[in-house]
Amino acid sequence: MIELIVGTETGTAEYVADEVLELLEANEIESRATLEPELELLSTSNLWIIITSTHGAGDIPNNLQPFIQSLTDNQTDLCGKKAMIISLGDSSYDTYCQAGTKIKDQLLALGIELITPIFQVDAMNEEMPEDLVMEWLADLLPLISSLN
Numbered sequence: 001m002i003e004l005i006v007g008t009e010t011g012t013a014e015y016v017a018d019e020v021l022e023l024l025e026a027n028e029i030e031s032r033a034t035l036e037p038e039l040e041l042l043s044t045s046n047l048w049i050i051i052t053s054t055h056g057a058g059d060i061p062n063n064l065q066p067f068i069q070s071l072t073d074n075q076t077d078l079c080g081k082k083a084m085i086i087s088l089g090d091s092s093y094d095t096y097c098q099a100g101t102k103i104k105d106q107l108l109a110l111g112i113e114l115i116t117p118i119f120q121v122d123a124m125n126e127e128m129p130e131d132l133v134m135e136w137l138a139d140l141l142p143l144i145s146s147l148n
């Protein structure tokens with residue numbers, strides 16, 4: 001089971017996640033998405049795909065903050081888990097895509113392995129961020145499938 005963990009304030013990342021779910025399902029990769037992640041439900045999954053926007057001044061969206069904070073507060077051991085991060089932002093901010101970077105730093109400190117570099121999408125210059133994400137993911141489907 002691949003878990004999509006979605007951080008959004010105004011729905012763009014959720015829309016991207018819906019498209020990713022469809023792509024994975026079309027390739028017979030079992031997956032589901034959540035906006036309110038709970039560690040107990042996620043712990044059986046080998047791969048977390050985190051799709052997050054950035055809000056405020058480089059902040060993690062409100063719906064994801066408690067989860068990420070609780071992982072750090074509890075020093076949750078994430079060794080053996082793998083993750084990918086898709087980070088949406090707007091390059092006119094000097095805190096461009098910083099939520100993805102913050103999440104990466106916190107998860108790496110807890111032992112997770114990132115299996116790709118963060119994929120950043122500039123919502124300022126992309127009318128269809130989901131198309132870029134789909135293009136990027138297409139080459140990664142065999143890898144994702146092997147972790148299902």
Ligand SMILES: Cc1cc2nc3c(=O)[nH]c(=O)nc-3n(C[C@H](O)[C@H](O)[C@H](O)COP(=O)(O)O)c2cc1C
Binds near residue numbers: 007011054061089097
């Ligand atoms: C109030 C506000 C603050 C934002 N702050 C940042 C920021 O600090 N860095 C960044 O890269 N993008 C920032 N953005 C851009 C959003 O991350 C971008 O528009 C994203 O696509 C929104 O996705 P969402 O609808 O899933 O929340 C901000 C947008 C808004 C409306």
